[in-house]
Structures are given as structure tokens and as C-alpha cells.
Amino acid sequence: MTNLKVMSLGRNKFEGLLPPCLNNLTSLGVLDLQYNGFEGTFPSELFHSPNSLTFITLNENSFTDIASLSLFANHINLQVFIISCSNNPNLKLETEYPQFLPSFQLNIFSVSKCTRNGASNHRIPSFLLHQFDLRVLQLAHLNLSGSFPKWVLTNNTKLVSLSVSYNFLTGPFELNSPSKLFDMRYFDASSNHVNDEIPPHIGFVLPNLLSLNMSSSSLQGGFPASLADMTQLNWLDLSHNNLSGYLPHEFGKGTNDLRFLKLSNNNLSDPCLPEGSNFTHLFYVDLSNNNFKGKVPDGISKSLELRMLELSANQLYGEMPSWIGNFKHLGHLILYQNSMTGPIPESFCNLAELKYLDLSQNRFNGTLPSCLNMSPLRYLHLRSNDFTGPIPSVLTESPLLLT
Structure with a gap:
């Protein structure tokens, strides 16, 4: 089936090795192998020559060896790459060696719970500096260190979802976007070591946010009044930090769509909610x-x-x-x-x-x-x-x- 364009095998119970004849599928645009039991070495041969692949998802299989992202450097059509290694303890993800300049512009890049290989084990993948069309970026449970990547928001003004949870990212936590990020809906920087204040203008930069999770991130300072500008906010979790002071009057007036509110384990003071709050x-x-x-x-x-x-x-x-x-x-x-x-x-x-x-x-x-x-x-x-x-x-x- 050399003209096959879509192979979607996700969420089955396939197991064993991938057959080598898959290398002949040079017209393949979509490859979905997620949530199966495929094993053996990472199928690098599938990606050696540039082809028409736009969508790759490899979540939750049992591949081993090293998966180097340089394999995809010349895949000019690639838009989606998703992999989770929670079932792949013997798979190492290499993002830096050899270094490469990507020929693609991704819409979705999601990597979680993977062991990073090489000396740059704790760096945010450097090729992301050359991405300007991201809609979803997830880098969770990767032991990443360094400063919070403010450049991600500056470079990708159409970003919808950003998750960098369960890492070791530190401050400064800055939002220097020159304009509002109207498309951003989900922001998760929980379980890091930010050790900085929440920018007072966060509500201005991210006005359409639906979910904000910065729990367990060593946040300091006060509760920004501009959070009230997030009039569509459903989910707010700032628990297990060192926030202090009062909840501002604006907060009780501006976030009437709020469904989940978790501010536990801080140093916030009276009253519980601002006078005149009207959450429904x-x-x-x-x-x-x-x-x-x-x-x-x-x-x-x-x-x-x-x-x-x-x-x-x-x-x-x-x-x-x-x-x-x-x-x-x-x-x-x-x-x-x-x-x-x-x-x-x-x-x-x-x-x-x-x-x-x-x-x-x-x-x-x-x-x-x-x-x-x-x-x-x-x-x-x-x-x-x-x-x-x-x-x-x-x-x-x-x-x-x-x-």
C-alpha cells in the first residue's frame, strides 16, 4: 500500500515489533501508533528520508534505545509530534545531538515523562527557538532546568496551550509579549521552582485564559488584581506557594465563570473572598x-x-x-x-x-x-x-x- 496516506492504529492492543515494510510508506501523512504495546528499538528507519509526514504520535508504547529528534530535521511538512514515555523506561529522547535547524514549523509539540539523553539533559530543546507557529506546547515531567521560557510566548503569538509542569524551571517569571495573547486558553507551570512574583499584568497579556495552574511553584508576592481581567477563567490553582496579602476587590467582581478555585497553603489574609464577590x-x-x-x-x-x-x-x-x-x-x-x-x-x-x-x-x-x-x-x-x-x-x- 505504497500510496497510503493515513495509518491510524491508536488505542488498540497491538504488540510486538513494527514490520520493516512500513519503511515503504513514503506517502504517509499521518502516523498514529499511540496507546499500544509496540516494542523493540525506536523505529528510526521510518523517518530517515524526508517524506510527507505531518502528524506523528507515539504515546505509551514500549520502544527502547534512543529517539533523536534530528531524524525529523528535514521533514518540512511536520506539524504535530507527540510522545509520552511513561511506559517506555528504556527509551531516551535526544533533542540536541546532533544539533539541527528544523525545516518544519510545528503546531503541536508534546513530550512528557521522557528521559533526556546527553550532556544537555536539562535544557529546553533548543530547536524550539526556531518555532513561530506553535498552538500546543507540552514539556512536562522532564526535569528541565533554567529560566522560565518567556521567549516561547513572544515567538508564538497563536499559542493556545502551554504546559511546563513538573520541572525545575526558575525565575524570573516574565511576560514580555508586546500584545495580548488572545488565543491562549491553558497555562500550566505547576511544580517548578519559579521563586518569583506573578506578573501584575498577567491578566492583560492572557485575557482569554480558561485554566491557570501555577501550584507548587514557590511563588511570592501578592495576588494580582489583573486576574479579574480573565473573564472566562474556569480553573485557578495557585495552591502550595508563598502568596501573601489580600484577595483584591476586582477578583470577586470579574471572574464569575470560575468553577475550580484552589488557593490552599499560602499566607493569604482576610477576608476569604472580597466583599461583594458573586461567584455563581x-x-x-x-x-x-x-x-x-x-x-x-x-x-x-x-x-x-x-x-x-x-x-x-x-x-x-x-x-x-x-x-x-x-x-x-x-x-x-x-x-x-x-x-x-x-x-x-x-x-x-x-x-x-x-x-x-x-x-x-x-x-x-x-x-x-x-x-x-x-x-x-x-x-x-x-x-x-x-x-x-x-x-x-x-x-x-x-x-x-x-x-
Whole structure:
């Protein structure tokens, strides 16, 4: 089949060696071998001579030896290259030796969980300096070091998704793009050693971002008010950093599409959410392990699809709000280690899907409502409070209870 243009074998259970006759497919444009069990040495022979290949994806096979990206230097039509080595512990990816100038302009380059070979083991692949048409760039779990690659954003103004997570990249974290990157939707620099502040103008440069993840990156400084300019933001994870100060007033007004909010394990201070916040679409909120003060914020009261609320290890006080019972799909409510007082409101009985309830280390008092729906409950932690009266008999209706 020497005129074959598309070979898509992905997501099957093929195994064994690739037959050498594949080298005859010089008209091939698309080669998709991902998620199989092909083994043997990396099929370099497939790529020795320039051909019409535009799309190559080799994820999750069991190839061995060395895969050198210089094989593709003269493949002028190449647009997509994807490989993940989580199932390839004996495959080494060589990006620098021999060095090459690419004749292609990639749209998608995705490499993850691969061992890099040679002396430049920790460098970001240098050929990417010559790429100006990238839409997706993923360099995850590669032990990359050096400064955050600001040139990627400067050179590729149509970039949609950038992921450099689980590396050792450091600051300075700069966004020097001369214009707004309107196409950028996903930005993930989590689990690095940036050790710098978030640029105050990040919302101006990336106004249409849907997801921002910079958790566990040693970030410092304050929470930029320009994040409110990301009016389409769905997912924000800045947890496990050293951010300090208040959440700006603009944030509560400008990000009403937010669904996932995780700011845990920082040094942020009161209040939990800016006064006047009006979030309506939240389903996951984790603000634990900060220095927030005040009452449980009203800014989340209209997010009726909320599944997870964790405000533990802060300095919250006051009673549990009655509107907590409006979250009929709430599965996790974790408020431990605060200074909250008062009885559990009767509206609590509306929480029919609660699986994890931790109110320990507060000052709650009164009796536990007898109408509580305990049937889905798996974890119930109430220690170090001032509850009185009998243990509710409805606990006997908790067949899934573990602790």
C-alpha cells in the first residue's frame, strides 16, 4: 500500500515489533501508533528520508534505545509530534545531538515523562527557538532546568496551550509579549521552582485564559488584581506557594465563570473572598491553610452546584450560615481548625450527598440535628467542639461510614 496516506492504529492492543515494510510508506501523512504495546528499538528507519509526514504520535508504547529528534530535521511538512514515555523506561529522547535547524514549523509539540539523553539533559530543546507557529506546547515531567521560557510566548503569538509542569524551571517569571495573547486558553507551570512574583499584568497579556495552574511553584508576592481581567477563567490553582496579602476587590467582581478555585497553603489574609464577590458557578473551593479571618464568605452562596468546600486551618469565626443547606450536591465540607461557633443549622439536613464532614477543632455547640441524612457519609470528624446531647441514632443508618 505504497500510496497510503493515513495509518491510524491508536488505542488498540497491538504488540510486538513494527514490520520493516512500513519503511515503504513514503506517502504517509499521518502516523498514529499511540496507546499500544509496540516494542523493540525506536523505529528510526521510518523517518530517515524526508517524506510527507505531518502528524506523528507515539504515546505509551514500549520502544527502547534512543529517539533523536534530528531524524525529523528535514521533514518540512511536520506539524504535530507527540510522545509520552511513561511506559517506555528504556527509551531516551535526544533533542540536541546532533544539533539541527528544523525545516518544519510545528503546531503541536508534546513530550512528557521522557528521559533526556546527553550532556544537555536539562535544557529546553533548543530547536524550539526556531518555532513561530506553535498552538500546543507540552514539556512536562522532564526535569528541565533554567529560566522560565518567556521567549516561547513572544515567538508564538497563536499559542493556545502551554504546559511546563513538573520541572525545575526558575525565575524570573516574565511576560514580555508586546500584545495580548488572545488565543491562549491553558497555562500550566505547576511544580517548578519559579521563586518569583506573578506578573501584575498577567491578566492583560492572557485575557482569554480558561485554566491557570501555577501550584507548587514557590511563588511570592501578592495576588494580582489583573486576574479579574480573565473573564472566562474556569480553573485557578495557585495552591502550595508563598502568596501573601489580600484577595483584591476586582477578583470577586470579574471572574464569575470560575468553577475550580484552589488557593490552599499560602499566607493569604482576610477576608476569604472580597466583599461583594458573586461567584455563581463554583463546584470546587479550597482556601485551607491560610490566614483568612471573618465569616464563611457569602460570595459562594449562589454556587448551587458546589461539590467541595474546604476552609480548614484559618481564623474563621461566627456561625455556620443557613445557606449551606442550599448546596444539595455538596460531597465534602471541611472546616476544621477554625474558631466557628453556634449550633448546626437545620438547613444542614438538606445535604443529601455529603460523604466527608469535618467540623473538628472549632467551638460549635448544641445538639446534632436528628434529621441529618447519614446514608452516604463515609467520614465524620467532630472532635474538639462543645456539642451536647445524645449521639444521633441516624448514625446507625450510615452503612458506608469508615471513620
